[in-house]
Every structure is written in structure tokens, then in C-alpha cells.
Amino acid sequence: MLRNSFYRTFQRFSVVSPTRQPVLSNLKGGLPSFRTYASGGAAAAVKKVQPAAEPVKVPDDLALETHTDIQTAAKEQADQRQAATETTPLVSPTPSETTALNHAYQENTGFGTRPIYLDMQATTPTDPRVLDTMLKFFTGLYGNPHSNTHAYGWETNKSIEEARKYVADMINADPKEIIFTSGATESNNMVIKGVSRFYKKTKKHIITTRTEHKCVLEAARSMINEGFEVTFLGVDKHGLVDLKELEAAIRPDTCVVSIMSVNNEIGVVQPIKKIGQICKKHKVYFHTDAAQAYGKIKMDVNDMNIDLMSISSHKIYGPKGIGALYVRRRPRVRLEPLFSGGGQERGLRSGTLAPPMVAGFGEAARLMKKEFDNDQAHIKRLSNKLVKGLLAIDHTSLNGSPDHRYPGCINVSFAYVEGESLLMALRDIALSSGSACTSASLEPSYVLHALGKDDALAHSSIRFGIGRFSTEEEVDYVIKAISERVKFLRELSPLWEMVQEGIDLDSIEWSGH
Amino acid sequence: MAATVPARAQVLSVYRQFIKNANQFTNYNFREYFLRRTRNTFKQNKTVEDPARLAALFGEARAELKVLKRQSVISQMYTFDKTVVEPLNKRSHG
Numbered sequence: 097m098l099r100n101s102f103y104r105t106f107q108r109f110s111v112v113s114p115t116r117q118p119v120l121s122n123l124k125g126g127l128p129s130f131r132t133y134a135s136g137g138a139a140a141a142v143k144k145v146q147p148a149a150e151p152v153k154v155p156d157d158l159a160l161e162t163h164t165d166i167q168t169a170a171k172e173q174a175d176q177r178q179a180a181t182e183t184t185p186l187v188s189p190t191p192s193e194t195t196a197l198n199h200a201y202q203e204n205t206g207f208g209t210r211p212i213y214l215d216m217q218a219t220t221p222t223d224p225r226v227l228d229t230m231l232k233f234f235t236g237l238y239g240n241p242h243s244n245t246h247a248y249g250w251e252t253n254k255s256i257e258e259a260r261k262y263v264a265d266m267i268n269a270d271p272k273e274i275i276f277t278s279g280a281t282e283s284n285n286m287v288i289k290g291v292s293r294f295y296k297k298t299k300k301h302i303i304t305t306r307t308e309h310k311c312v313l314e315a316a317r318s319m320i321n322e323g324f325e326v327t328f329l330g331v332d333k334h335g336l337v338d339l340k341e342l343e344a345a346i347r348p349d350t351c352v353v354s355i356m357s358v359n360n361e362i363g364v365v366q367p368i369k370k371i372g373q374i375c376k377k378h379k380v381y382f383h384t385d386a387a388q389a390y391g392k393i394k395m396d397v398n399d400m401n402i403d404l405m406s407i408s409s410h411k412i413y414g415p416k417g418i419g420a421l422y423v424r425r426r427p428r429v430r431l432e433p434l435f436s437g438g439g440q441e442r443g444l445r446s447g448t449l450a451p452p453m454v455a456g457f458g459e460a461a462r463l464m465k466k467e468f469d470n471d472q473a474h475i476k477r478l479s480n481k482l483v484k485g486l487l488a489i490d491h492t493s494l495n496g497s498p499d500h501r502y503p504g505c506i507n508v509s510f511a512y513v514e515g516e517s518l519l520m521a522l523r524d525i526a527l528s529s530g531s532a533c534t535s536a537s538l539e540p541s542y543v544l545h546a547l548g549k550d551d552a553l554a555h556s557s558i559r560f561g562i563g564r565f566s567t568e569e570e571v572d573y574v575i576k577a578i579s580e581r582v583k584f585l586r587e588l589s590p591l592w593e594m595v596q597e598g599i600d601l602d603s604i605e606w607s608g609h
Numbered sequence: 610m611a612a613t614v615p616a617r618a619q620v621l622s623v624y625r626q627f628i629k630n631a632n633q634f635t636n637y638n639f640r641e642y643f644l645r646r647t648r649n650t651f652k653q654n655k656t657v658e659d660p661a662r663l664a665a666l667f668g669e670a671r672a673e674l675k676v677l678k679r680q681s682v683i684s685q686m687y688t689f690d691k692t693v694v695e696p697l698n699k700r701s702h703g
């Protein structure tokens with residue numbers, strides 16, 4: 097019986113409407129056959145021009161709706177932080193905060209409720225074209241890419257090699273130099289631990305900077321336990337490393353220098369080419385964490401003398417859970433693999449590859465290259481507008497170098513406002529006060545600390561991330577919302593009152609501290 | 610198949626289909642992006658004269674159109690609340 101009704105529905109689907117009109121309105125509750133449209137399109141190209149096929153409209157009762165939950169998560173987070181502050185009394189939230197929030201959050205009646213997404217450094221939305229590439233691996237191409245005895249393996253393997261080429265092309269690398277990993281975190285660990293362990297007989301020193309991502313810092317720290325020495329270079333007030341200091345830090349037993357290309361919190365671009373030259377001159381391996389740079393700024397592993405590069409797919413509109421490590425082949429860079437196993441990926445990363453992820457990552461990389469100019473122009477235009485709008489508010493400042501930065505990452509400090517309360521008051525905009533891994537704690541950003549910002553300013557900073565899918569309308573909304581709410585929160589702040597009265601806050605002697 | 614040089618009317622027809630399908634996205638950001646990108650791309654390639662290049666671009670566009678058609682359907686099948694910049698009453702598609 098069940099089968100019967102299924103067949104009937106199926107037959108209705110395959111009816112090709114003679115009029116070439118959208119079939120869907122007649123076939124309530126089902127999808128039209130794609131064939132109708134595909135053949136229509138092909139015919140048009142070969143023979144004569146036909147009226148454009150109408151786009152497909154999916155009936156409402158087919159859609160799976162997912163609603164935004166703006167309450168629960170916020171509540172849970174607040175509870176968590178409450179618990180955290182009880183154990184480690186860092187900053188006590190002012191009691192006025194909760195009431196302030198109620199007022200600061202304006203319901204915009206007549207509009208939707210889903211926040212604007214401006215946290216592109218944490219992750220990016222998956223491009224529909226990437227999803228389109230991935231879907232066939234979930235529906236039919238399920239072969240193990242390492243099976244070389246049958247077609248199922250061959251077809252997925254072919255897709256993987258295509259993807260490898262796209263990933264390599266963006267940075268002028270050879271496809272053989274790309275090792276797929278689970279993401280930039282794994283790639284960074286592979287380098288810091290793998291390269292140093294391989295050369296541990298002769299080399300005992302690692303150089304990195306204070307503003308690296310947590311995974312580099314923690315990996316380097318763990319190598320101290322294995323008997324390595326680590327130099328954490330400081331940065332200037334713009335967030336840039338001092339090249340002279342770097343060169344002076346290199347020793348005969350230095351194994352690897354790891355410096356990120358674009359900082360994830362402040363968007364500062366390091367002088368990678370010059371660092372590459374220094375490393376080449378002293379014959380030490382140069383690794384760069386390019387999770388935030390790959391596809392967003394021009395990178396060329398040969399021109400820049402990069403030996404190892406970490407790449408993440410979900411920062412370039414690809415799927416999460418996949419990334420790559422570029423490992424130079426000439427001259428060859430050796431590293432000890434983290435995983436033992438079947439010896440896939442040149443023996444450096446054992447384990448069956450995930451073809452949907454790899455193919456999606458490849459497509460994302462291909463699109464980054466193809467859309468490079470358009471994306472850059474768009475992001476730059478919106479970024480300029482946003483920076484101008486935000487800096488027009490009194491007592492705001494841009495963190496990080498104004499010249500050497502990736503425009504899609506903007507970090508602004510709003511003096512006399514507590515960043516966390518501003519974020520709470522901005523529930524209609526998805527923002528972060530820094531990297532996603534530290535935003536669960538109340539710790540001020542270590543990156544801003546490294547730039548010499550004091551606690552207060554580090555606490556009052558917010559990061560804005562603009563990407564391919566951001567719109568001008570969103571930027572306008574954000575400028576307006578931030579201006580209003582900063583003003584509102586400042587009016588509640590006694591500090592702000594004193595500033596308005598012209599009292600120099602530095603001259604005040606605070607009691608009880 | 611991509612080797613045929615498209616007639617002007619064919620290009621226009623593909624352009625129109627791009628716009629229509631982009632408009633079907635329920636996701637605001639994707640909709641706006643594909644509308645913007647379609648307009649930009651066709652404008653950028655307006656002055657292309659070389660027949661081989663024209664044929665290649667047309668072939669590419671038709672392949673991309675198929676992706677857009679599939680993805681606009683998927684965007685309609687998995688829907689989320691409208692964002693705070695989208696008016697509620699205005700139908701996103703139609």
C-alpha cells in the first residue's frame with residue numbers, strides 16, 4: 097500500500113508539463129523534475145531562444161523552518177559567566193546592566209529577528225556553490241578515495257585531486273605540497289610539534305609571536321615540556337613584529353619561525369615577504385598561520401619564501417572541519433606526523449579523507465580565486481564605510497595598524513563602555529569581542545594586551561567582520577545601532593559623566609584597589 | 610557544446626534567469642549576493658567581443674545557472690527567520 101502511493105506520487109512528479117510552465121503549482125506538495133528545466137535550457141542554447149524557464153517555487157509546506165533562538169543561549173552564557181565570576185572574581189558586572197539591556201535592545205517591529213552576521217573571523221557562511229559541490233558526495237559518490245580497485249574509489253579520488261589543485265592554485269603551490277587536515281588548528285599543531293620533533297637532535301628553539309592564535313601558543317608551550325625553548329616575540333603598538341628583533345632572536349639551533357599572516361582579532365597583516373627572506377637567509381623553516389589570510393590577501397609561497405602554511409576551509413566560505421597544510425617539497429621540509437596509520441597524505445596525515453569536505457573546500461578555494469577582485473572591492477567599500485561611521489562616534493579608536501591590515505577585519509575600542517555589555521545590548525548583531533575561543537571567558541584579549549592596550553580599552557573593544565555576503569544595508573544598520581547604544585550605555589556610566597565634566601580620569605585615586 | 614557563440618537574445622535570457630533564480634533565495638545574504646554578482650558579471654563582460662571567449666563565458670554561465678537553480682530550491686526548503694534588516698511583510702520571493 098505504501099509502495100503504491102509512493103509510485104503514484106512519483107509518477108506525478110515525472111509528468112512533463114507540455115506548456116513548460118512551472119509545474120509546481122499543479123503538483124501540490126512536490127518538487128518538479130529538474131529534467132524539465134535542464135532540457136529546456138539546453139534546447140534554447142542549441143536551437144532558438146525560448147522564453148526563460150520560470151524559477152522553481154517550493155511550496156511552503158515542504159520547507160523546514162528553523163527559528164532563531166536569541167534567548168536561551170544568551171541566558172546560558174550569562175549563567176556560565178556568573179558562575180565563572182564567582183570562582184574568579186575578575187570584573188563584577190554593574191547591577192544597572194540588566195535594566196540597561198532591556199532598554200537598549202530595540203524591537204524593530206515589522207522586521208525579522210535573526211541577527212546580522214558580522215563575525216566573519218570566527219567563521220563564514222557556506223557558499224551555496226560550495227554546498228552544491230558537496231551534495232553529490234552525500235547522495236551517490238560515497239566511495240573511499242583510497243580504494244584503488246574500483247570505480248567508487250576512483251571517482252572520489254579524482255574529485256579530491258581536483259580540489260587539491262584548486263587549494264594549491266590560490267597560493268602558487270604544487271598540488272603535491274597540499275596535505276589535507278581537519279583545519280588550521282591541526283595544521284598548526286602538526287608544524288609546531290612535528291617539525292621540531294623531527295629535528296630535535298640538532299635544533300631546540302622555536303620562535304613565534306605573542307599575538308598568534310591560541311593553538312599556536314599552546315602547541316609551542318607544550319614543546320617547552322619536551323625540552324624546547326620558545327621565544328615569544330612582542331609586537332609594536334600597531335601589532336606588527338619588529339624584523340630586527342626577529343633576526344636577532346634567530347639562533348643556530350632555531351628550528352622553525354611561526355608568524356601568522358593576518359591576525360584574527362585585529363586584522364593586521366604581517367610583512368610576510370620580509371620575514372620569509374630573513375628565514376631563508378638564516379636557513380630556518382618559516383611557517384605562517386594563514387587561516388585568516390588565505391584567499392583574502394595575495395599569498396605566494398614561492399615569492400614569499402614560505403615553507404609551511406596552515407589553511408582553514410571555514411574561513412573562506414567552505415565547510416567546517418577541514419583545512420590544509422602546505423609543506424614545501426623543494427627544498428624538502430620534514431616533519432614527524434601526529435597520527436600513525438595507513439600513511440595517507442604522503443604519510444603525514446593518516447586517516448580516510450572526507451571527500452564531501454575536501455571537495456567543498458576545493459570549490460571554496462576555487463571561488464576565492466575566481467571572485468578575488470569582486471570580493472576585495474566589495475569588502476573594502478563596506479569596510480571603509482563602517483570604519484568611517486564607527487570612528488565618527490566620540491572616543492573610539494581603531495585597534496591595530498591602520499595601513500597594514502585586511503579590510504574585512506575591523507577592531508574598534510569604545511572608551512567608557514564595557515565591551516561585554518555593549519555586545520549584550522547588540523543582540524541583533526552577531527559580533528564578538530575577539531576570538532571565539534576566548535569570548536566565553538571574561539579575560540580581556542591577550543592580543544590587545546600585546547599591543548599595549550590597558551585592560552579597560554581591551555575590555556571595550558569589538559571586532560567587526562565583513563565578508564562576501566555582507567550588504568551595505570547591514571553596515572548602515574550596524575553603524576546606527578552602535579551609535580545609539582554606545583550613547584545609551586555611556587549615559588549610564590559615571591565615568592562618562594566625569595569625562596564630560598572634564599575630569600582627567602588618570603588623576604583620580606581610586607580607593608579600595 | 611560550449612563552443613557555440615551565443616546570440617544576444619540568448620545572453621539576455623540567461624541573465625534574466627539568473628536574476629529570477631537569485632530572487633528565489635529565502636536567505637537574504639545569498640539573495641543579495643547573487644543579484645549583485647549577476648549584475649556585476651554581466652556588466653563586466655558586456656564589452657567582450659572575442660567569439661571564443663564569449664562562447665566560454667556563456668558555457669560557464671549556463672553551468673552556474675544550473676547550480677543557482679538547484680541552490681535556490683534548497684534555500685527555499687531550509688528556511689530561517691528573516692534578519693533584522695528584512696521587512697516582514699514583503700515576500701522575499703514572488
Ligand SMILES: Cc1ncc(COP(=O)(O)O)c(C=O)c1O
Pocket residue numbers: 217218278279280281282309311356358359360385387388407408409410418419
Ligand atoms: C589565525 C587562526 N588560526 C587558526 C584558527 C583555527 O582554525 P580551525 O578552526 O580551522 O582549526 C583560527 C580560527 O579560529 C584562526 O583565526
